[in-house]
Amino acid sequence: xxxxxxxxxxxxxxxxxxxxxxxIVYSNGSCDVLxxxxxxxxxxxxxxGPNSAALxxxxxxxxxxxxxWDSGRVLAKSSIKDVRGTGNFVQDLIAIMRALRLAGPVGIxxxxxxTEAIYSELEKAADLKxxxxxxxxxxxxxxxxxxxxxxxxxxxxxxGFSAFLEHSRVGIRECELLAHVEYxxxxxxxxxxxxLMSAGNHNLAMxxxxxxxxxxxxxxxxxxxxxxEGQFVQVCRTVFLGKPGPVIIDKYDMLRKSxxxxxRQVRAGAPASAISVAMNRVISDAGYRKYCYPPFxxxxxxxFGPASTLPGTAIDEETKTMLTRNxxxxxxxxxxxxxxxxxxxxxxxxxxxDGFKRLSESESKLYVREV
Amino acid sequence: MLTLQPTLKRGRDVWxxxxxxxxxxxxxxxxxxxxxxxxxxxxxxLYGHGMNEYGNPSYVSNVVNKMPRGALVICPRQGxxxxxxxxxxxxxxxxxxxxxxxxxxxxxxxxxxCVRYLREKGFLSSTIGLAGINPFMPYDQFRSMRAALxxxxxxxxxxxxxxxxxxxxxxxxxxxxxxxxxxxKGLESLTEMPLQKTSERELEAILDLxxxxxxxxxxxxxxxxxxxxxxxxxxxxxxMPSEAGAIIVSMAxxxxxxWAEAIRTYRVDSSSLLYYSGNSIxxxxxxxxxxxxxxxxxxxxxxxxxxxxxxxxLYSLPVYGLGNGIGLALQEYPLLEGGENAVLKKAMxxxxxxxxxxxxxGSVMIGDTIILSExxxxxxxx
Numbered sequence: 109x110x111x112x113x114x115x116x117x118x119x120x121x122x123x124x125x126x127x128x129x130x131x132i133v134y135s136n137g138s139c140d141v142l143x144x145x146x147x148x149x150x151x152x153x154x155x156x157g158p159n160s161a162a163l164x165x166x167x168x169x170x171x172x173x174x175x176x177w178d179s180g181r182v183l184a185k186s187s188i189k190d191v192r193g194t195g196n197f198v199q200d201l202i203a204i205m206r207a208l209r210l211a212g213p214v215g216i217x218x219x220x221x222x223t224e225a226i227y228s229e230l231e232k233a234a235d236l237k238x239x240x241x242x243x244x245x246x247x248x249x250x251x252x253x254x255x256x257x258x259x260x261x262x263x264x265x266x267x268g269f270s271a272f273l274e275h276s277r278v279g280i281r282e283c284e285l286l287a288h289v290e291y292x293x294x295x296x297x298x299x300x301x302x303x304l305m306s307a308g309n310h311n312l313a314m315x316x317x318x319x320x321x322x323x324x325x326x327x328x329x330x331x332x333x334x335x336x337e338g339q340f341v342q343v344c345r346t347v348f349l350g351k352p353g354p355v356i357i358d359k360y361d362m363l364r365k366s367x368x369x370x371x372r373q374v375r376a377g378a379p380a381s382a383i384s385v386a387m388n389r390v391i392s393d394a395g396y397r398k399y400c401y402p403p404f405x406x407x408x409x410x411x412f413g414p415a416s417t418l419p420g421t422a423i424d425e426e427t428k429t430m431l432t433r434n435x436x437x438x439x440x441x442x443x444x445x446x447x448x449x450x451x452x453x454x455x456x457x458x459x460x461x462d463g464f465k466r467l468s469e470s471e472s473k474l475y476v477r478e479v
Numbered sequence: 480m481l482t483l484q485p486t487l488k489r490g491r492d493v494w495x496x497x498x499x500x501x502x503x504x505x506x507x508x509x510x511x512x513x514x515x516x517x518x519x520x521x522x523x524x525l526y527g528h529g530m531n532e533y534g535n536p537s538y539v540s541n542v543v544n545k546m547p548r549g550a551l552v553i554c555p556r557q558g559x560x561x562x563x564x565x566x567x568x569x570x571x572x573x574x575x576x577x578x579x580x581x582x583x584x585x586x587x588x589x590x591x592x593c594v595r596y597l598r599e600k601g602f603l604s605s606t607i608g609l610a611g612i613n614p615f616m617p618y619d620q621f622r623s624m625r626a627a628l629x630x631x632x633x634x635x636x637x638x639x640x641x642x643x644x645x646x647x648x649x650x651x652x653x654x655x656x657x658x659x660x661x662x663x664k665g666l667e668s669l670t671e672m673p674l675q676k677t678s679e680r681e682l683e684a685i686l687d688l689x690x691x692x693x694x695x696x697x698x699x700x701x702x703x704x705x706x707x708x709x710x711x712x713x714x715x716x717x718x719m720p721s722e723a724g725a726i727i728v729s730m731a732x733x734x735x736x737x738w739a740e741a742i743r744t745y746r747v748d749s750s751s752l753l754y755y756s757g758n759s760i761x762x763x764x765x766x767x768x769x770x771x772x773x774x775x776x777x778x779x780x781x782x783x784x785x786x787x788x789x790x791x792x793l794y795s796l797p798v799y800g801l802g803n804g805i806g807l808a809l810q811e812y813p814l815l816e817g818g819e820n821a822v823l824k825k826a827m828x829x830x831x832x833x834x835x836x837x838x839x840x841g842s843v844m845i846g847d848t849i850i851l852s853e854x855x856x857x858x859x860x861x
Contacts, residue, residue, distance in 0.1 A: 136529075137483075137484055138484050138529050138547035139483075139484055139485065139486040140486065140547045141486050141487065141546075142546070143547075154714075156481060156483055157484065158481075177799075178713075180709055181713045219618070221617065222617065222618050223613070223615065223616065223617065223618055223621070224616070224618040224622070225613070225614075227618035228618070281491075283490060283491035284691075286490075287490075287687075287688050287691030287692050288688070290687065291684050291685075291687065291688040294680065294684035294687065300485065301485075301487075301489065302487045303487070303489055312569070312572060313569035313573075315570070316487075316488060316490070316491075316492035316545055317489070317490070318491065318492060319491065319694075335486075402567075402568070402569075403568050406569065
């Protein structure tokens with residue numbers, strides 16, 4: 109019986125197709141929601157840092173970990189079984205490169221996290237070629253395990269939003285509100301959390317929480333994101349404290365309509381830009397064309413995957429890629445409007461052959477808390 | 480202690496200008512300028528990157544990186560400093576609300592924005608001091624900046640800035656005391672929690688919530704199972720401490736930029752956690768702290784500590800060292816290790832730690848944040 113093909117097998121094929129003799133996948137231990145954690149995606153282990161790298165060639169694969177005391181944890185979790193701890197990262201990295209015969213053109217991934225001291229030494233040892241595109245190709249279509257993790261992350265963001273709604277009350281400080289949200293998400297199993305919010309009668313943008321206490325008439329907006337073993341999912345929600353006026357009800361309906369129209373475009377093989385075009389059309393038709401671009405919004409959506417936005421940090425009208433089956437995308441007509449301030453609306457979807465599946469259950473609507 | 484880095488600094492982000500008024504930062508800037516004058520430096524770059532290494536720019540600006548991005552303060556010897564932060568334009572109002580610096584700029588690539596500023600101000604043939612650029616700046620930005628600064632004389636100022644940051648002002652010590660209080664309360668609260676069916680991750684969630692309700696900006700928890708022969712600190716898992724029989728917890732909290740850290744060992748007793756200090760580690764630890772006196776060399780202190788450990792016949796575990804400076808970073812200079820040339824000074828702050836084998840639970844570890852005073856150490860986390 110044939111062994112199922114692993115990520116590493118597929119990666120070796122992609123390397124061969126680009127005439128790369130080897131690949132170095134680096135991490136400085138940071139986890140950036142806007143930039144993929146390639147090493148985490150490949151090895152299945154979240155790096156602790158400050159330096160870790162996987163080295164891959166036909167001759168084998170090794171994972172070098174600094175500090176050395178973390179190598180036991182990494183070995184227990186990693187899909188790469190040759191794990192070596194180091195207290196001298198650059199020297200040991202180059203020694204492994206030689207042992208694995210990484211000489212000619214060597215692909216390098218995560219190099220923008222490298223300092224000059226590391227990159228300049230690698231450059232002396234091999235002919236380095238940027239190879240992050242390999243991972244875009246490798247990771248765009250989620251496998252069954254990744255889809256399960258995304259669903260689990262969807263349950264976690266729903267738990268986070270339930271807490272956001274429950275604790276959005278007059279008198280609570282922003283930082284206390286997010287503390288409760290995060291607690292709910294951790295208890296639901298979040299490995300990593302990316303939550304931003306704002307509260308006020310005219311929000312300009314989301315931000316880290318402050319000491320501001322929520323007041324009657326506040327619009328409370330939240331971007332609630334969780335990762336489960338590296339797979340991120342997000343919901344964007346708006347809660348009004350008190351009786352909302354007709355203006356915010358009307359504007360929020362417009363955002364919901366724009367979300368609905370953009371979802372009609374979603375299916376495998378459709379252009380990703382159609383999401384943005386459809387969304388902007390609804391908002392522009394209502395007279396807000398000038399507000400459809402930064403700084404009044406950031407992005408109409410983005411891909412979500414291995415602790416990052418891979419394979420695309422922003423979906424806009426110029427995006428060239430096509431949507432792919434089993435791709436995970438966030439779609440959010442988050443928008444500043446002059447009458448309401450910034451309001452948040454959106455969620456994460458799994459792209460299917462004939463449409464999409466929602467990855468969270470809470471509804472994208474204007475929520476109201478009586479005061 | 481090294482920890483996982485979060486993807487976002489999610490806690491309370493405020494500037495308290497009553498406790499840290501602009502005069503505090505102006506005083507720091509003045510000390511920097513005195514050093515610049517002594518070294519003939521026209522401009523100083525204070526660079527930091529990510530959520531662990533924001534200390535250099537934060538030292539004079541109070542701004543903190545909330546994502547894995549760069550921040551740079553350019554201090555001219557005369558005139559106003561400028562703060563450049565990487566991020567979206569929408570983040571600019573937030574940065575401006577937490578700093579006394581008037582000229583705050585947002586950009587996508589700090590090296591390009593920096594060069595634009597130098598050109599704008601006519602500084603492209605200056606003597607420039609660098610702090611944080613070599614150790615933290617991504618290589619592509621480093622190269623782009625270095626190429627643009629070809630006409631400048633570059634001076635390494637790492638040690639100069641480390642030395643300035645290492646000795647804290649009274650206000651900085653108070654920030655560390657406030658962070659320490661949150662750590663102390665958190666670690667104490669573990670002894671009051673019912674433990675049955677509570678996993679490590681649930682314990683972390685409870686500690687995190689309590690710390691954030693107290694105003695923590697960042698909370699980092701690491702744990703270890705001392706009964707395992709090759710134990711090491713790691714992020715929490717779904718393991719049950721009640722089944723492991725013992726647990727070592729390292730808790731670090733940042734409060735308004737300043738960190739405190741402590742480590743405690745707990746033994747499981749029926750349905751709760753009890754502090755565990757073993758037979759002799761506590762006494763050795765106290766003697767070690769007793770050796771931390773201003774004007775002692777760090778190398779001398781380390782030899783003193785190792786002598787105490789040897790004389791007590793404690794089988795110490797050196798993996799995590801004796802400690803390091805703490806303040807605007809969880810790990811900063813000076814390090815408490817043999818060969819370190821620095822001298823201990825009043826108002827230096829350290830995270831200190833000691834680990835040893837233990838016949839009952841395998842290993843035991845203790846750690847605290849301390850402030851050096853003329854009379855010795857003030858342990859702020861107990």
